Amino acid sequence: MIKLSPSILAADFKNLSDNIQKADQAGAQYIHIDVMDGDFVPSISLGVPVIQSIRSATDKIFDVHLMVSNPERYIADFVKAGADIITVHAEACKHLDRTLNFIKQNGVKVGVALNPSTPLSALDYVLDLVDMVLIMTVNPGFGGQAFIAGMYDKVTRLRDMIKDKGFNTDIEVDGGITQDNLDKIIEAGANVIVAGSSIFQGDIKENITSFNNIISKYESM
Numbered sequence: 001m002i003k004l005s006p007s008i009l010a011a012d013f014k015n016l017s018d019n020i021q022k023a024d025q026a027g028a029q030y031i032h033i034d035v036m037d038g039d040f041v042p043s044i045s046l047g048v049p050v051i052q053s054i055r056s057a058t059d060k061i062f063d064v065h066l067m068v069s070n071p072e073r074y075i076a077d078f079v080k081a082g083a084d085i086i087t088v089h090a091e092a093c094k095h096l097d098r099t100l101n102f103i104k105q106n107g108v109k110v111g112v113a114l115n116p117s118t119p120l121s122a123l124d125y126v127l128d129l130v131d132m133v134l135i136m137t138v139n140p141g142f143g144g145q146a147f148i149a150g151m152y153d154k155v156t157r158l159r160d161m162i163k164d165k166g167f168n169t170d171i172e173v174d175g176g177i178t179q180d181n182l183d184k185i186i187e188a189g190a191n192v193i194v195a196g197s198s199i200f201q202g203d204i205k206e207n208i209t210s211f212n213n214i215i216s217k218y219e220s221m
């Protein structure tokens with residue numbers, strides 16, 4: 001099952017709950033929420049109070065991407081605010097195994113993210129702990145960047161690694177995804193698709209319908 005996770009970083013913050021409801025009604029399965037701390041990545045975006053406040057706008061899955069140093073400090077707060085999936089960066093955790101276990105103990109789905117330059121071997125001893133691996137297809141910190149072409153191969157190799165281990169882990173891709181590269185990234189093995197600018201710039205409903213039309217070709221396979 002392929003899921004679309006619109007990134008609200010590209011939404012109109014003045015009309016955030018309206019934009020989220022449009023994405024929900026147009027057929028997004030997840031809502032991707034980028035939390036940036038100005039330390040792990042240069043930008044500061046939004047945090048717990050915003051998530052708490054938009055929780056009532058939709059009952060779709062809140063897919064929370066923490067681009068935060070030492071994220072274990074905030075996990076319980078994000079769960080309380082309404083996160084359903086919490087993804088932390090391998091590069092941002094001093095004790096990744098402990099942090100992933102802690103997310104699971106808090107009763108939500110566990111994700112681990114890798115920057116473009118981080119090798120897949122970072123997953124060797126944690127893959128069994130996670131529900132989802134997020135492959136960054138741009139360097140984290142900003143929306144609207146161009147997809148890094150080398151990431152197709154990374155996703156293919158990760159899908160093989162997951163199959164070899166007999167797991168069923170989701171692969172999320174995040175950054176620079178458009179209707180033009182969607183086929184290729186799904187064919188590489190991604191099944192959770194984050195898109196910010198290419199959903200929220202222009203007509204949200206039309207964009208989501210076009211994305212879902214492409215995705216639907218793979219659902220019947």
Ligand SMILES: O=C(CO)[C@@H](O)[C@H](O)COP(=O)(O)O
Pocket residue numbers: 007009010032034065067138139140141142143144145174175176177194195196197198
């Ligand atoms: O995590 C991030 C950026 O760090 C992303 O979730 C972006 O928000 C995706 O935006 P687009 O590249 O799709 O515009």
Ligand SMILES: [Fe+2]
Pocket residue numbers: 007032033034065174194
């Ligand atoms: Fe993200």
